[in-house]
Structure formats: structure tokens, C-alpha cells
Amino acid sequence: MADYDLIVWNDTLVTGIDKIDEQHQILVNLFNEANTKLTVNNSAEFLEQITRDLLSYALYHFEAEEGLMQKYGYTEDKVEDVATHIQQHRSFSTKVVAVRNDIKAGILISREELLAFLNGWLINHILNTDKRLAAFLLVSEQYRG
Numbered sequence: 315m316a317d318y319d320l321i322v323w324n325d326t327l328v329t330g331i332d333k334i335d336e337q338h339q340i341l342v343n344l345f346n347e348a349n350t351k352l353t354v355n356n357s358a359e360f361l362e363q364i365t366r367d368l369l370s371y372a373l374y375h376f377e378a379e380e381g382l383m384q385k386y387g388y389t390e391d392k393v394e395d396v397a398t399h400i401q402q403h404r405s406f407s408t409k410v411v412a413v414r415n416d417i418k419a420g421i422l423i424s425r426e427e428l429l430a431f432l433n434g435w436l437i438n439h440i441l442n443t444d445k446r447l448a449a450f451l452l453v454s455e456q457y458r459g
């Protein structure tokens with residue numbers, strides 16, 4: 315079983331947009347909680363709970379980010395970045411919904427697979443995709459923290 319480190323919040327993860335950074339810290343905490351509490355054998359109930367919490371907070375967070383994109387003109391200015399960004403949000407949700415459907419059908423995702431997906435997605439998305447959005451917002455004349 316491969317092990318995953320806890321994600322330690324640090325400056326490389328900071329986008330500079332407070333609202334986004336605060337929400338990312340909550341997502342990182344949810345990942346760390348899953349990392350700490352999942353064992354080799356988990357009940358369907360526990361997996362459902364963990365994936366439900368992650369999905370509901372992620373959906374709330376995606377809506378907030380996509381709201382900022384609209385509000386500050388990212389959607390008009392950076393059409394390709396926006397398409398990629400939103401596609402990554404949707405693919406996260408689609409994956410977690412599929413995992414949850416499997417759990418309901420009795421197919422339980424392993425700790426390793428779930429953590430690998432979450433860790434890879436979160437780090438890649440924050441470091442690359444969200445930082446592009448933040449860079450745009452930080453130089454936007456209308457954006458006021």
C-alpha cells in the first residue's frame with residue numbers, strides 16, 4: 315500500500331486570492347482527514363460520508379471560483395483557460411459521483427486509489443489552474459480582494 319503524506323499548507327499553494335485560499339485550506343483539511351481516517355478496510359458508510367463531504371464542499375468552492383471568473387471578466391478574456399478550468403471542475407465532480415455510485419453498488423474504492431486521485435487533482439489544480447485564475451484577478455483593475 316502506497317502511503318500519502320498529509321498536505322501541509324505552505325506558500326507554494328497560496329494563490330493570493332484570500333477567498334480562494336481559505337476554501338483551498340478547507341479542501342486540504344478534508345483530504346488530510348480522509349488520509350488520517352481511512353484504513354485498508356473501510357465501511358461503505360464511511361466512504362459515503364467522506365466522499366459526500368468532499369463533493370459538497372468542492373461544488374460550493376467551484377461555484378465560488380466560477381462566480382469570480384464571471385464577475386471579473388475572466389470568462390471573456392481567457393476563453394481557453396476558462397474552458398480548461400471548468401472542465402477540470404466538472405471532471406472532479408464526475409469522478410467523485412462515479413465513486414459514490416460504485417460505493418452504493420457495493421464496489422468500494424480503495425484508500426490508495428481515492429487518496430491518489432484527490433492528492434493529484436488538488437495539487438495539480440491549485441498549482442496550475444487556480445494560479446492562472448488568481449494571476450488574472452490580481453492584476454484586474456476591478457478586483458478588490
Ligand SMILES: [Fe+2]
Pocket residue numbers: 379399403439443444
Ligand atoms: Fe479551480
